[in-house]
Amino acid sequence: MEEKEIIPVPDEQQEYVINMGPQHPSTHGVLRLLVSLKGEMVKNIQPHVGYIHSGIEKMCESMTYTQIIHLTDRMDYISAHINNEAVCLNVEKALEVDIPDRVKVIRTIMSELTRLQSHQLWWACFGMDLGGLTCFFYGLRDREKILDIFEETCGGRMIVSYNCPGGLMYDIHPNFQKRVKDFIKYFRKILPEYDQLLTGNVIFHERTKGIGKLTKEDAISFGVTGPTGRASGFSCDIRKHEPYSAYDRVQFKEILFTEGDTFHRYVARIEEMWESMNIIEQLIDNIPEGQFAVKMKPVIKLPEGEYYQRVETARGELGVFVISDGNKNPFRVKFRSPNFSNLSVLNHIAKGFKIADLVAIGGSLDLIIPDIDR
Amino acid sequence: MRSIINYLKEIILGVWSLLKGMKVTGSYFFRPGTIITQKYPSNRKDLVMFDRFKGEVVMPHNEKNEHKCTGCGICELNCPNGTIEIISKTIITEDGKKKRAIDKHIYRLGMCTFCALCVKTCPSNALAFSQKFEHAVFNRALLIKTLNKPGSQLMKGVE
Numbered sequence: 001m002e003e004k005e006i007i008p009v010p011d012e013q014q015e016y017v018i019n020m021g022p023q024h025p026s027t028h029g030v031l032r033l034l035v036s037l038k039g040e041m042v043k044n045i046q047p048h049v050g051y052i053h054s055g056i057e058k059m060c061e062s063m064t065y066t067q068i069i070h071l072t073d074r075m076d077y078i079s080a081h082i083n084n085e086a087v088c089l090n091v092e093k094a095l096e097v098d099i100p101d102r103v104k105v106i107r108t109i110m111s112e113l114t115r116l117q118s119h120q121l122w123w124a125c126f127g128m129d130l131g132g133l134t135c136f137f138y139g140l141r142d143r144e145k146i147l148d149i150f151e152e153t154c155g156g157r158m159i160v161s162y163n164c165p166g167g168l169m170y171d172i173h174p175n176f177q178k179r180v181k182d183f184i185k186y187f188r189k190i191l192p193e194y195d196q197l198l199t200g201n202v203i204f205h206e207r208t209k210g211i212g213k214l215t216k217e218d219a220i221s222f223g224v225t226g227p228t229g230r231a232s233g234f235s236c237d238i239r240k241h242e243p244y245s246a247y248d249r250v251q252f253k254e255i256l257f258t259e260g261d262t263f264h265r266y267v268a269r270i271e272e273m274w275e276s277m278n279i280i281e282q283l284i285d286n287i288p289e290g291q292f293a294v295k296m297k298p299v300i301k302l303p304e305g306e307y308y309q310r311v312e313t314a315r316g317e318l319g320v321f322v323i324s325d326g327n328k329n330p331f332r333v334k335f336r337s338p339n340f341s342n343l344s345v346l347n348h349i350a351k352g353f354k355i356a357d358l359v360a361i362g363g364s365l366d367l368i369i370p371d372i373d374r
Numbered sequence: 375m376r377s378i379i380n381y382l383k384e385i386i387l388g389v390w391s392l393l394k395g396m397k398v399t400g401s402y403f404f405r406p407g408t409i410i411t412q413k414y415p416s417n418r419k420d421l422v423m424f425d426r427f428k429g430e431v432v433m434p435h436n437e438k439n440e441h442k443c444t445g446c447g448i449c450e451l452n453c454p455n456g457t458i459e460i461i462s463k464t465i466i467t468e469d470g471k472k473k474r475a476i477d478k479h480i481y482r483l484g485m486c487t488f489c490a491l492c493v494k495t496c497p498s499n500a501l502a503f504s505q506k507f508e509h510a511v512f513n514r515a516l517l518i519k520t521l522n523k524p525g526s527q528l529m530k531g532v533e
Contacts, residue, residue: 067454070489134399141410148424155426155503161489169494173426197395202388298495 015043022051026129026359029369033346033358040354045347049340053373060333065091065165065300068333073159075335076371078121079314081114081150084163086320089244090309091165094302094324101246102290103167105283108246109180110150110162111311112276116187117146118314119269119276122366126266127198129363130207135198142190149179165300167293180284184277191273199270208263212349212361215260222348223341226316227268228365232260238312250282262357265364299328315339315366339371423505428488431458431481432504433521440529441522442500445476449492449501457485458492476522483509484517498532 020026020033027033030051036044056075060068065087072083085107092099120143127135147157153173154162162169198204214224219232229236237254239247255271257264302324310319316338323332342365350361402408414421423429435441445462463477493501501521511517 063454066452066491067489070454070487070491074487144410151427152424153426155424155428155490156488159488164494169490170426173424193398197398200391201395202391205391 014038020358022048026362027369028125028367031343031367031369031372033362035355035358037355040356042350042353042355042358045350045358047343047346049343049369049372051373052370054370056374057333057335061329061331064328065302065330068330069164070159070161072335073161074370075337075374076313076315076318076339076368077158078118078368079114080158081110081160081162082311082313083318084161085111085245086309086311086313086318088163088165089311090307090320090322091300091302093309094305094307094322095165095300097166097294097296099167099294100290100292101288102292103294104246105287106168106172106292107163108250109280109283109287110160111245112279113146113149113180115314116273116276116280117143119273120146122269122314123194123198126363126366129359130204132198132201132204135194138190138194138197142187145183145186149176149183152176152179164293166296167291169293171292172287177284177287180280184281184284187273188277191270194270199267205263207357207360208266208364209261211262211353211357212364213259213261214345214349216258218345218348219260222345224316224345225338225341226312226314226366227255227272228265228342228345229316230255231257231265231268233258236317238310238317242310244309244311246283247279250279252279262360262364269366301326301328302330310336313338315368315371316342335374337371337374339367339369343367343372423507425505427503427505427507428490429504429506430483430509430519431486431492431501431521433479433500434502435523435526436529439523439526441526442498442529442532443476443479443522444498444500444528444532445474445479446497448495448497452491452495454489454491455485455487457482457487475528479521481519481521482517483519484514500532 016037018035018037020035022030022032032048032051034046034048035042054074056071059071063071068087069084072087073080076083120139124136124139124143127139150160151157153176154160154169214228214232216233219229219234224232224234225236233256235241235254235256238244240254252275255268255275257268302322304324304326307322307324308319310317317336318338319336321334321336322330325331346362346365350358353361433441433443445460447460450458450460459480460476461478461480462474464472465475467473490503493503509517
């Protein structure tokens with residue numbers, strides 16, 4: 001047997017490669033990051049996706065347009081309602097159906113409630129990732145109140161399936177308005193507590209300020225959207241630029257920062273919670289009377305063609321692209337999911353930071369793994 | 375000198391920010407009324423779910439053991455993942471005509487995604503959601519349920 005000569009690698013070229021995930025508490029799902037380390041410094045990150053691939057896009061091809069709705073719930077399960085809305089808006093746009101004002105307003109309120117509960121859960125988990133376990137309990141405590149509102153009106157807590165092409169599954173519950181108003185009143189008192197607990201905390205500042213800087217140019221070239229992109233100064237709020245549902249009749253401001261570090265991604269989401277509450281308050285008293293759904297045909301067939309609709313989920317821009325060949329099933333469905341693009345930027349911004357910063361940066365991107373793999 | 379002052383200032387402000395956070399957590403310590411933890415298994419008796427809560431699909435029967443299901447199969451068609459299967463039979467009505475009726479309405483709870491399409495699209499409102507949420511069983515076969523009760527019949531007046 002021929003003996004091979006072992007050439008020693010020089011010290012400065014040596015890398016220590018570890019797996020972060022697929023089972024890791026800070027990846028919030030089955031995301032596997034192949035992290036190359038030099039000591040404690042991150043040199044390279046290679047995300048491996050596909051552990052929870054469920055073939056949703058392919059499954060959509062064998063389902064009718066009403067059945068697709070329940071699948072989109074399971075993509076980004078924290079902002080399920082907004083995903084449903086995206087598909088419904090696309091189908092309605094293709095069929096040129098006029099949606100009653102009541103539906104539009106209720107959808108907007110529900111979307112904003114979804115955004116609120118999503119940011120609450122993110123706040124809870126982000127605090128926990130950085131070592132503040134109390135945040136987790138407080139965040140989930142307040143989220144529970146929104147989930148109760150969902151449960152009363154939609155019948156589900158996270159997986160709501162409340163939209164259907166042409167409107168809503170059922171009308172709102174008689175208690176809905178009162179409950180939402182109570183919640184807003186309660187949460188306006190609670191949100192400053194979040195600030196006292198975490199935003200002002202000196203340890204939190206040290207761990208997030210200046211960490212994982214993302215410039216505006218990079219945000220645009222990587223396609224980073226949502227609060228992550230807006231923290232870098234990339235004005236990408238679909239609600240503002242291409243208003244859908246009832247967003248054209250409410251006043252709200254787009255949260256923009258220029259710093260683009262982890263701390264400002266955090267502040268952007270906290271500010272968005274305030275804005276969401278403003279939007280809900282403007283609409284909750286003026287829900288117009290009318291039908292909660294338009295009568296649609298039992299089997300919906302889209303005319304031949306290609307349709308695209310984008311909405312702003314809690315994490316960024318969700319695009320739904322449908323090719324129809326005139327049958328009851330779509331020929332092809334493609335989801336442009338915000339998390340996939342947001343994940344792609346991770347290597348770029350976490351390079352050169354410590355491995356503990358990687359947890360903070362990954363947390364601030366707010367990744368939902370089934371939406372990446374879908 | 376200035377750097378020392380800044381250093382001390384940072385320490386004091388840092389400790390102050392920690393104290394501010396601890397004030398929030400400490401205040402909850404003295405307000406036990408704000409605790410929302412439910413003692414779940416022991417409060418089972420007075421735990422009421424919301425009316426619309428999607429627990430599992432059931433077929434309501436009246437006191438005469440009659441249901442509203444005509445066996446049309448629309449729920450089976452609309453179900454996205456084959457949860458529902460309808461086995462129909464032909465019966466002969468009182469006036470001697472042949473008619474389709476359900477033999478078994480099979481519902482596989484383990485496959486159900488609670489999208490509510492079956493309940494919503496049922497033309498005769500035969501299906502409903504129950505508020506039961508404790509579905510765990512030891513045997514997978516128990517998750518396959520027959521919704522119509524044995525010996526049940528179609529309610530009069532439902533076509």
